[in-house]
Amino acid sequence: MxxxxxxxGHTGTRIFDPEQPMLYYGVLSSNVNVDALAEEKLKQLRSRCGVARLHANELGNGGLVAIAPDIVELQKRLNIRFDLYRVAKPDHSIICFFDQVFDQGNNPAITWSGYWTPMRYVLLLKLASLFDEDLAKKAWEARIEIHDNKAEAGLVNVCSELRARVDQLPDARSRQLISDALLWTENNPSEIYYNTKTKGDRLQITPNVIGFQSVMHGIALRIKKHGRKAAKITIDQQCEFNKAQNTLANFYSKLSGSQFANGPGLPEVDFGKMPTIPITFASSANSAGLELTDIHLWVFKRAMENKELAPELFQLIKRQLNKGHTDEISLNAIAARWKRWFEExxxxxxxxxxxxxxxxxxxxARRVKPNETNV
Structure with missing residues (x-):
């Protein structure tokens, strides 16, 4: 494949840009080489549009309407599938905070079940309700701070502010667990290993790389579903995150064929069909496949954000309704996914x-001891 x-929508560590609250990844896939088989058709469309390359943002609704039937014809002929992944960037700050501060391996004041079972999502969502945008920004600033002393001071401040808000939670058990975990962190900030240590580490925790994890797992899912191997994976070339993407892809390739058990009720971590071929970086100027990915991503993104989209362009989406896959990392998505699990x-x-x-x-008995000696 x-x-x-x-x-x-990538902004790196600048995750609170109100103009770009979501990071999107689009993955176009086919059993055939789209670069080779779509090039001649796209060459004709470029000539018709009077452009060197088909960039959806430049063509806009009007320009894309003129070529939409041709794109649909390519979808059919090449059996193209389009998957979409997105990360709610402001939510990413809160999820990162929870994953570091409430990791039971680092913080003994949290229960084992509060981190290693689906109860973690209950605690996460209750903790998230205590955040406002200003506090989420402070948590993120401490997370990406390279200097330990500054980061730990920022972390302690965030924990203190959150503890002052714990009484807003409706149930006593959540108030107790969250307050105890925050208090232990205030007393032991260096034990949480909260902040990044280098600029390279910063890149690894950005929504760009977190979203790329979803992309790689989605590719593995496609390979498993269709019973094929990956022939080539082409990533849009942009200098800032390609190195981090390549590092992650290489790491995942070494895990290919393995599965790891998780906590009770949590899904197994499956690397069984993770691709082992090196990923390739290219410009859309040299890749018809990336050119088509850009068009699909622009159309799907506008549809999901309820922005103006010409009716003629919905036919690109329609053909993917039963073929494409979407996934989202956000507090809303977590709530929807695990609410159903608990109800069943x-x-x-x-x-x-x-x-x-x-x-x-x-x-x-194990959990209460740390704060008894640190209050």
Whole structure:
């Protein structure tokens, strides 16, 4: 299979740009080499539009309407599939904060089940309700701060402000767990390993690289679904994040063929069909596949953001409704996904309830000790 990957809305560590709240990745795939087989047709369309390359942002609705039937014809002839991944950038700050501060491996004040089971998403969403934009910005600034002393001071400040808001939560157990975890962090900020250490580390935690993780897992899912191997993966060439993307792809390729168990109720981490071929970086000026990815990404992005989109362009989306795949990293997406999981849980038996109480008592005895000695 051949894959072509483009992104839109990237701002690196500047994740609170109100003009670009979402980072998008578009992945166009086919069983055939789109670069080779679409080039002649795209050459004709470029000539018709009077441009050197077909850039959706430059063509706009009017320019794309004129070539939409030709793009649909390419979709059919080359059996093109288009997958979309996006990251809500402001939410990324809060999710990062939770993953670092509430990691039970670092913070003994959190319960084992509060991090290693789906209960983590309950705590995450309750914690998120305490954040406003200003506090989320402070958490992110501390996360990307290279100097430890500044980062730890910022982290302590954020934890203190959050603890002052814990009373807003409706249930006593959430207030207790979240308050205890925050207090332990205030007393032991260096034990959380919260901040990045180098500029390279900064890139690894940006929405661009987090979203690219979804892209790689999506490619692996396509390979598994269609029973084929990856022949080529072409990424849009842009200097800032290509190195980090390449590092991640190489790391994943080494894990290909493996699966890792997760906590109870959490999905298995599956690298079984992760591609092992090196990824290729190219410009859309030299890749018909990337050219088509740019067009699809522009159309899908405008549709999802409810921006003006010519009715004639919806035919590009229509053909992908039963073929394409979408995924999102955001607080809303997490809430929707795990609400359904909790609603479908069967009622526990009396024996399970008793066993759960026993395990909770053991974990609680372990958990309360750290703050007893650090308050």
């Amino acid at each position: 051949f894959f072509y990957v483009d992104e839109s 849980l069967p009622d526990p038996t009396p024996e399970q309830i008793e066993r759960g109480k026993e395990l909770l008592a053991i974990d609680e």
